[in-house]
Amino acid sequence: MSSISLRQIKKSFASLTILQSVDMEIETGEFIVILGPSGCGKSTLLNVIAGLDDCDAGKIVIDGKDVSGLEPSQRGLAMVFQSYALFPAMTVRRNLSFGMEIAGTPKQTIAEKVAWVAKLLQIEALLDRKPSQLSGGQRQRVAIGRALVRSSSICLFDEPLSNLDAKLRAETRVELKQLHETLRSTMIYVTHDQIEAMTMADRVAVMHKGKVEQFAHPQLVYEKPASLFVAGFVGSPAMNFLEGRLDGNGNFVTGQIAIDVSLYEFSEPPQDSEVVLGVRCEDIAVVEGTAPNSVPANLAFTELLGADALGWFDSFGQRLSARLSIQTARTVGKNVALSFNISKASIFSKESGLRL
Ligand SMILES: Nc1ncnc2c1ncn2[C@@H]1O[C@H](COP(=O)(O)OP(=O)(O)O)[C@@H](O)[C@H]1O
Ligand SMILES: [Mg+2]
Structure with a gap:
C-alpha cells in the first residue's frame, strides 16, 4: 500500500506564494504526472512531498499516516532528480549500493538488489564504470536504479528526462512506463512536457501559478479541459x-x-x-x-x-x-x-x- 493524500498544501518563499492550496488524492500504484510551465511550483510540491522542504500549512498523508513532520528518510520515498546527482568518484555498482550500505542492509541482500535492478534497467555491463564514462541516458538509468533499489513503494521523479536528446527521451519514456507496469509502485512524475504527461500518466495534474487546475485522465484533460489555461497548455x-x-x-x-x-x-x-x-x-x-x-x-x-x-x-x-x-x-x-x-x-x- 502506498496511497498519498495531499491536503491543502500551502507554501510561500518570503512574500511570494508558490503553492496556493494543493489537494490531491493519489491511489496506490498510480502513475501521476504533475504538468505545468516552468516556475509554476512543480519542484516545490515534489520537495514538500519528499520532505526536502517544509510546507507552511496542510498535511501529507501516506497510507493514512500523517508524515508532514517526518524527515525525508522516514517517509519511505525514493526520488530521482533532473541532475541525476550520482557520486562521481564511485562506480555504478557503488552508486547503487551506497544507500543500502549506509542503512546497514546485509551484503547478500545488497548484491541481490543491485543484480536485480541492473538486469531490469539493462545496465549490467556498466556496473564497474564511473558516471563520467556513461552517456546521459545511461546516467539517468543509474539514477533511476538507485531510487528503485531502495525498495520504496513510492518514487518521485523531477523532470528526469529533460537532459536527454529527443530520441532517447522518447525511448526512456516508454521504458519508464513499462517499468511502472512491472513494479506497480506509486509514481509521481513532474514535467513541463505535455507529451510525457499524455503518454505516461494514469492521471495528470495540470498546475498553473501554484494551483492544480485539473486532475484527471490525460484524455479527459485533452478533450474537456477545465480551464482556458489547461486548454492552451495541453495539445500541439x-x-x-x-x-x-x-x-x-x-x-x-x-x-x-x-x-x-x-x-x-x-x-x-x-x-x-x-x-x-x-x-x-x-x-x-x-x-x-x-x-x-x-x-x-x-x-x-x-x-x-x-x-x-x-x-x-x-x-x-x-x-x-x-x-x-x-x-x-x-x-x-x-x-x-x-x-x-x-x-x-x-x-x-x-x-x-x-x-x-
Ligand atoms: N528556495 C527558494 N527561495 C525562493 N524562491 C524559490 C525557492 N525555490 C523556488 N522558488 C521560486 O518558486 C517558484 C516555483 O519554483 P519551482 O517549484 O522550482 O517551479 P517549477 O519546478 O514548476 O519550475 C519559482 O518562481 C522559483 O523562483
Ligand atoms: Mg522544477
Missing part, C-alpha cells in the same frame, strides 16, 4: 480560441458570424455571455462554399507533417489551425470555409477562464 498545436458571446438562442456570435452551439453540453446553463470558444485543429474541417455553421477563411500556409498536414488560416483577423489530409493540403484553395465540430469544442467563461 495549441487549441484555437475565438472570442465572442452567447446570444441566449443557442448561438455563439463573433463579429458578423453566428455559430450554432446548441449541441454543446454545458455543465450547467451558462450565466456568462462573454465567452471563448475553443476548438482543436482536428475538429475543424474545410468545407465547400458557404456551409451552415462555418466561417470564411483564407489559407495562409500549410505545414506538411508526414502522415498529415496542418493548414493555417486567417478568419476575421484570427489565426486558426486545421488538420488536413495530405490530399486536402495539396488541393485546398486560397478562399475556403471552415466548419467546427461543436460537440467536441470547449466553451469557457471569458471572465473566470473556467469551462462552461
Whole structure:
C-alpha cells in the first residue's frame, strides 16, 4: 500500500506564494504526472512531498499516516532528480549500493538488489564504470536504479528526462512506463512536457501559478479541459480560441458570424455571455462554399507533417489551425470555409477562464 493524500498544501518563499492550496488524492500504484510551465511550483510540491522542504500549512498523508513532520528518510520515498546527482568518484555498482550500505542492509541482500535492478534497467555491463564514462541516458538509468533499489513503494521523479536528446527521451519514456507496469509502485512524475504527461500518466495534474487546475485522465484533460489555461497548455498545436458571446438562442456570435452551439453540453446553463470558444485543429474541417455553421477563411500556409498536414488560416483577423489530409493540403484553395465540430469544442467563461 502506498496511497498519498495531499491536503491543502500551502507554501510561500518570503512574500511570494508558490503553492496556493494543493489537494490531491493519489491511489496506490498510480502513475501521476504533475504538468505545468516552468516556475509554476512543480519542484516545490515534489520537495514538500519528499520532505526536502517544509510546507507552511496542510498535511501529507501516506497510507493514512500523517508524515508532514517526518524527515525525508522516514517517509519511505525514493526520488530521482533532473541532475541525476550520482557520486562521481564511485562506480555504478557503488552508486547503487551506497544507500543500502549506509542503512546497514546485509551484503547478500545488497548484491541481490543491485543484480536485480541492473538486469531490469539493462545496465549490467556498466556496473564497474564511473558516471563520467556513461552517456546521459545511461546516467539517468543509474539514477533511476538507485531510487528503485531502495525498495520504496513510492518514487518521485523531477523532470528526469529533460537532459536527454529527443530520441532517447522518447525511448526512456516508454521504458519508464513499462517499468511502472512491472513494479506497480506509486509514481509521481513532474514535467513541463505535455507529451510525457499524455503518454505516461494514469492521471495528470495540470498546475498553473501554484494551483492544480485539473486532475484527471490525460484524455479527459485533452478533450474537456477545465480551464482556458489547461486548454492552451495541453495539445500541439495549441487549441484555437475565438472570442465572442452567447446570444441566449443557442448561438455563439463573433463579429458578423453566428455559430450554432446548441449541441454543446454545458455543465450547467451558462450565466456568462462573454465567452471563448475553443476548438482543436482536428475538429475543424474545410468545407465547400458557404456551409451552415462555418466561417470564411483564407489559407495562409500549410505545414506538411508526414502522415498529415496542418493548414493555417486567417478568419476575421484570427489565426486558426486545421488538420488536413495530405490530399486536402495539396488541393485546398486560397478562399475556403471552415466548419467546427461543436460537440467536441470547449466553451469557457471569458471572465473566470473556467469551462462552461
Ligand atoms: N528556495 C527558494 N527561495 C525562493 N524562491 C524559490 C525557492 N525555490 C523556488 N522558488 C521560486 O518558486 C517558484 C516555483 O519554483 P519551482 O517549484 O522550482 O517551479 P517549477 O519546478 O514548476 O519550475 C519559482 O518562481 C522559483 O523562483
Ligand atoms: Mg522544477
